[in-house]
Amino acid sequence: MIRKRKSKIFPMMMIFLLICSVFFSLTGCGKKAETPKAATQTITDDAGRKVTIPKKINKCYYTSPIGMIMVYSLAPDKMAGLSMKLTDSEKKYIPSKYTSLPLLGGLQMNGNINTEQLAKVKPDVIFSIGPDDINKASVSTADKLQQQINIPVVVINSSFEKIDKAYALMGKILGVEDKAKELTNYCTDTVKEVTEATKNIPKEKRANVYYAEGPKGLTTEPSGSSHALVLDMVNGNNVAKVKAKPGSGMSDVSMEQVLSWNPDVILSWGKDDGGASDLIKTSEEWKNINAVKNGKIYEIPSLPFNWFDRPPSVNRYLGLRWLAATLYPDVYKVDMVKEVEKFYSLFYHTNISDNDAKALLNNSVK
Structure with missing residues (x-):
């Protein structure tokens, strides 16, 4: 009878110790586990909108060729796709790894973005950049797009007189501030x-x-x-x-x-x-x-x-x-x-x- 009771207690003790070991390893020796801070940041875009974006941007997209060219000049490896179709003559001056990106479209000239394909490439942020000054219509379009695809949309003013601020904000978001400064210097010097x-x-x-x-x-x-x-x-x-x-x-x-x-x-x-x-x-x-x-x-x-x-x-x-x-x-x-x-x-x-x-x-x- 004694041997029989010990045989039941021993495996139960082993299970208990195993559970404790796992618990303590997860909680830091009995201390309450700390919840890691979310890897996001909230920025204010050029339209005055508060936008929460990931701290690290791996891929981004843009609503127009204007934005595509700016991102290409800043951080081409972070491009999620092309907003305009490139001809063979144009491709001659752009490395093939960028010209082969998927054509996803844009909102310029009443165009459309292929939201289904956009969801597949999973950009972390979208830049809304147009030829005219920011107005109620452009802000409304950015808000609607953000709600539609559940990806943060950042409005950027890329006018000549504000190119330094545009590059600075985009450089900060994309983690390429030194490159942004280099490009800004060329533009302002010009x-x-x-x-x-x-x-x-x-x-x-x-x-x-x-x-x-x-x-x-x-x-x-x-x-x-x-x-x-x-x-x-x-x-x-x-x-x-x-x-x-x-x-x-x-x-x-x-x-x-x-x-x-x-x-x-x-x-x-x-x-x-x-x-x-x-x-x-x-x-x-x-x-x-x-x-x-x-x-x-x-x-x-x-x-x-x-x-x-x-x-x-x-x-x-x-x-x-x-x-x-x-x-x-x-x-x-x-x-x-x-x-x-x-x-x-x-x-x-x-x-x-x-x-x-x-x-x-x-x-x-x-």
Whole structure:
């Protein structure tokens, strides 16, 4: 009988000791377990919204090509996908590991984000960045998107005068503050150099410029439009006297209006971008305009992203140097080949040759 009782007690004691051992190992020798702090932080975005995001961002997305380009310049390995389809020509200047990311779409020009595919790549945060100033509509869109997909959406103001703050906030969120500072320095130095060089050009010596958009060259942007900002900043005289369209822009004009404005310089998209540069050079309708007669029709460089506009992102800082040197070569002197190579290395993470840079500038400089 005694042996029988011991045989029952012994396994029960072993089970009890095992349970205690596990309990103490989990509770730190009998102390109350501490709940780890959640790995999140709350930031205030540029719309004044309080947004709770993970402290460490592994992947992020963006609602427009403007945001995509900014994230690409800052932290390309954190990109969750592409908001715009890239052509083979554009892909030449971007490493393949980024061009092969899934196309997820964006909200620009009444577009849509593929929320089903977005959920699969699981971004930690989404940046809402548009061409115009932040307003009630953009804030409402960000709130709705955040509620719809249950991913924090951070609104960023990427305007020229606030690029330092935009990069600083995004750099902090993405954990790349040093890179953000490097890019900010380039942008602010560019604005300072170009505006200092061109600010004192007398009105009578400012270039009269027409920005020809579209396949016929008969849509444009007036002074004050976000899509013509580069021209305004170099003190070019934008001849288009039309009302600006918000958002996507592209105000319609007539051939008669362009003839009456008679610009000395025409900026246009190339044929591969659906532009009118070839048409303008050869058409009977355009031949009597000063810019055509004097051969001052310049194709805006556009690979991998347009230097002047569309999308109006940080690519415009290189465009600022290019346009100042093109319109006012006696006032603003810069080795554009070297400048292109520097910019592509710094912002696009690719090293290009002198010949590549010259090809990008073909038909684009004096």
